Amino acid sequence: xxxxxxxxxxxxxxxxxIEAVRSALTAGEPPLDIVExxxxxxxxxxxxxxxxxxxxxxxxxxxxxxxxxxxxIEPSLPAGSGPTKGSLVIGTVRGDIHDIxxxxxxxxxxxxxxxxHDLGVDVEPGSFVAKLAETGSGLLALSGxxxxxxxxxxxTVDAVGAAGMRPNVKIIIGGGPVNEKVLEYAGxxxxxxxxxxxxxxxxxxxx
Numbered sequence: 001x002x003x004x005x006x007x008x009x010x011x012x013x014x015x016x017x018i019e020a021v022r023s024a025l026t027a028g029e030p031p032l033d034i035v036e037x038x039x040x041x042x043x044x045x046x047x048x049x050x051x052x053x054x055x056x057x058x059x060x061x062x063x064x065x066x067x068x069x070x071x072x073i074e075p076s077l078p079a080g081s082g083p084t085k086g087s088l089v090i091g092t093v094r095g096d097i098h099d100i101x102x103x104x105x106x107x108x109x110x111x112x113x114x115x116x117h118d119l120g121v122d123v124e125p126g127s128f129v130a131k132l133a134e135t136g137s138g139l140l141a142l143s144g145x146x147x148x149x150x151x152x153x154x155x156t157v158d159a160v161g162a163a164g165m166r167p168n169v170k171i172i173i174g175g176g177p178v179n180e181k182v183l184e185y186a187g188x189x190x191x192x193x194x195x196x197x198x199x200x201x202x203x204x205x206x207x
Contacts, residue, residue, distance in 0.1 A: 005034065005069075009041035010048075012058060014065045021069045031076040034069075042066055042111035050196040056104075059195065063107035070110075085112065086206030088139035089131045091119035093152035098145035101175060105141065105198045112199055114206070125152070125159035132165055139206040141198065142188070144175040153186040161187075170205040174198055 005024065008017040024034050045062045048054040088109065092102050099121050106118045117135055119127055128140060140160065142153050153173050160166050173183060174192040183191045189205070192198035 005037040006041035006044070009038060009062055009065050009069075010044050012061050012065070014061070014068070017065050018068055018072065021072050025072065025076060031073050034073055035077075038066055038069055039111055039113060042108070046108060046111075046196060046199065050194075059104060059108070063104060063111065066111050067107065085114045086139065086202070087115040087117070087135055087137040088141060088202060088206055089117045089119065089128060089135065089137045090141040090143070091123040091128060092121040092143045092145075093149050093156055094122055094124050095152050096144045096146045096149040097121040098143075098175075101145070101195075102141075102143035105143070105174065105192070105195055108195055108199055109202055112202070114202060125156040128156050129159050129163045129165070132160065132169060133163070137206075138169055139202060140169055140171045141192075141202075142171065142173045142186075144173070145177070147177055149175065150182050150185060153182070153188065157187045172198065172201050172205070 171188040172190045173188045
């Protein structure tokens with residue numbers, strides 16, 4: 001990897017990463033170049049997680065460092081320099097308030113350069129449909145940890161269909177109890193077994 005910033009975030013050295021970002025900005029380094037170095041580091045974190053060299057705790061810490069670093073950089077970004085990989089809507093479905101997995105997926109997707117519209121938890125089907133219409137996103141990610149979320153996932157997929165958006169929107173689902181049977185029941189396009197697969201699916205559908 002090139003650049004200390006990428007290495008520092010992989011090593012989970014929060015204070016040093018933030019200081020390196022601040023110093024790079026002060027030195028006049030182009031903000032987008034700094035963002036790319038951060039993303040380079042986060043891509044390596046994702047690779048190590050997928051290879052079981054890192055665990056969930058490392059993933060959470062690195063995503064928080066990335067978020068803090070981006071908060072420093074964003075005021076310096078030129079207009080129109082936002083993410084270019086695509087836009088997606090994500091949320092935990094109605095009746096479920098678990099958000100740890102959803103937050104990690106959303107954070108990693110932001111790190112990869114996606115524009116992520118996170119609706120939070122206990123989201124009504126109609127709210128997902130409205131956000132898809134507002135943003136024109138072609139990807140919807142539904143999360144749920146409780147078995148009661150399965151019905152809400154299906155109702156959300158059905159609501160997207162009833163709105164006439166289904167041909168243009170790919171829907172992925174995820175969460176601890178989600179499997180092929182739940183995928184078939186809900187009528188979604190794919191399910192993510194873990195964070196790494198969720199990122200791969202986003203690249204497949206919206207990258």
